[in-house]
Amino acid sequence: MAGDSTKEVADLVDLPRQTIWELARAGVLDPEKTTSLQYRFSFQDIIILRTAKDLIEDGVRKSRIHRALSQLKSQLPTNRPLTSLRISGDGNAVVIREDNRLFNAESGQLHLNFELTENSSVIASLAQQSAKSEKEEQLTSDDWFDLGVDLEAVSPDDAPAAYRRALEIDPTHGDAHVNLGRILQESGNYEDAEDHYRLALQLDQDNLLATFNLGTLLEDLGRIKDAIDAYKNADQFADSHYNLSRLYELVGEHDLALLHLQNYRRLIDPD
Secondary structure (H helix, E strand, O other), X not given: OOOEOHHHHHHHHOOOHHHHHHHHHOOOOOOEEOOOOOEEEOHHHHHHHHHHHHHHHOOOOHHHHHHHHHHHHHHOOOOOOHHHOEEEEEOOEEEEEEOOEEEEOOOOOEOOOHHHHHHHHHHHHHHXXXXXXXXXXXXXXXXXXXXXXXXXXXXXXXXXXXXXXXXXXXXXXXXXXHHHHHHHHHOOOXXXXXXXXXXXXXXXXXXXXXXXXXXXXXXXXXXXXXXXXXHHOOOOOHHHHXXXXXXXXXXXXXXXXXXXXXXXXXXXXXX
């Protein structure tokens, strides 16, 4: 019987076996059972478990994870698995990202993080005032880049302008291209995002982050073959192998999927 044992999966995703069993019993996972009643987990199960681990690290209670994922699974069409959703944690809520909006996984309502919204406007104002305290012509591209990084944490809508200013001063600022590309990608502006990733790669063809991000963008666009090529060029990242394994499984290349899953395991746990 194909699939990984509970121990193998626990080692791979770094979750306690008890948590894995709880998710299986809650119906979130679809493991097969051997004749000795041992679970064997599929690749899709592993993806869901990795999502659950991310939610736990985001501070979401396990009981809420079980409830939200179970409810989501019961409401989805049979041809749309949980792995097709972008699931993340926000405070103690499980949220779904779709078309640059966040929905509460349990209620289905549009999700807003009011605590962050209230604080971010104040902090963003302070960050912008800090930049204005110096004459703008004295600010370097790195100064604008650093401001963009600060604004991303508290006022994301203002960050692109800082990255664009950095690029006006220095069009060869690769990190600004990458960060601006990521923001554009997250907002659904894939064409401009791709342009910035490729500009970063023209400046440095070994820019692994630009290569990996380009892979995620191409995957978002459904350009699976191009995404695979990009991930292969960023094979120093463990997540590149994870994504390659997932995509090869998607296109029916099971041997390659297994190979890259093994590479992923080796990179996250070299011992």
